[in-house]
Amino acid sequence: MKLPLMKKKNLTRVIRKATFISIVILMIFVLVASNEITHNQLARTAQPLNGCLSTDSLPCRDTSKETISEPFLPNPELNEQQRFLSAIARKLPTIPQPGTYEYTLLRTYGAVFVNQDVGIKLPQKDIFANEQETKEFQATLIMGHVDGTNDCYLQKSAADALNKARIQQHIPLKSGYGSGDCTRTFNTNLIFWHKYANNQILAKVQQGRETKILGLVAPPGTSQHLWGLAIDLRISNQEQRKALNQNGWFQTVENDVPHWTYVGLSEENLPLFGFKKQAIRGINYWLTPL
Numbered sequence: 001m002k003l004p005l006m007k008k009k010n011l012t013r014v015i016r017k018a019t020f021i022s023i024v025i026l027m028i029f030v031l032v033a034s035n036e037i038t039h040n041q042l043a044r045t046a047q048p049l050n051g052c053l054s055t056d057s058l059p060c061r062d063t064s065k066e067t068i069s070e071p072f073l074p075n076p077e078l079n080e081q082q083r084f085l086s087a088i089a090r091k092l093p094t095i096p097q098p099g100t101y102e103y104t105l106l107r108t109y110g111a112v113f114v115n116q117d118v119g120i121k122l123p124q125k126d127i128f129a130n131e132q133e134t135k136e137f138q139a140t141l142i143m144g145h146v147d148g149t150n151d152c153y154l155q156k157s158a159a160d161a162l163n164k165a166r167i168q169q170h171i172p173l174k175s176g177y178g179s180g181d182c183t184r185t186f187n188t189n190l191i192f193w194h195k196y197a198n199n200q201i202l203a204k205v206q207q208g209r210e211t212k213i214l215g216l217v218a219p220p221g222t223s224q225h226l227w228g229l230a231i232d233l234r235i236s237n238q239e240q241r242k243a244l245n246q247n248g249w250f251q252t253v254e255n256d257v258p259h260w261t262y263v264g265l266s267e268e269n270l271p272l273f274g275f276k277k278q279a280i281r282g283i284n285y286w287l288t289p290l
């Protein structure tokens, strides 16, 4: 059948129009469909966040990826030593063997390792070999200034707690203002050691034949002052001690009278973590059970 020329042209135009509309519809469909997928995916990803968006609680976090972090408390059914070790094992990857030099150091200076505060950093071992190792560790610390001093710095949580105690009571540093009472370098620790001891004494300490010196001065690379968690103070009354104790600061090194350690626990929790209270010449020390 032959169509007139005009009709033929019209038909071609109609077909073209229909094709164009179909393509547009198809494109819209594709776009809508892909958008739908994106929306669904977003909805799925955002699901854990929705809960906190609907509440006023801040900060808003994706709780689906978090593990529940209850504050750690040792099992009270364990003995003192086991309770202490279970707590420090969370911070110290390798517990030294009894009878070793490292074990002696842990017994004397290891109180800090029970600290469960995530803001507190602890070394991976209880002795630094040299200045470089000390510096590398100290470079990872978040430090805080001790109010009213020139250049006394401690790990921030420890400094904050000390500042709180020093608001309650006037608590002077042993030397007055100096940094020597606070966080020390490996070299300062070494200089102090040589002031009171020598290599023969060090050898005896390492062999476990001498321990008294540890209450006077820490062997090279082993001081709590290297970890930013100790300070030497001039204490003259019980109110000062009480203020320090209430803010997590305790005397943990036997016979080191001016030396205070930031343990970060409440006094009533110390026995649960295995600490033993020992009164020596009117001072209550909290000693590790090792």
Ligand SMILES: [Zn+2]
Binding pocket: 225, 230, 231, 232, 258, 259, 260
């Ligand atoms: Zn000290």
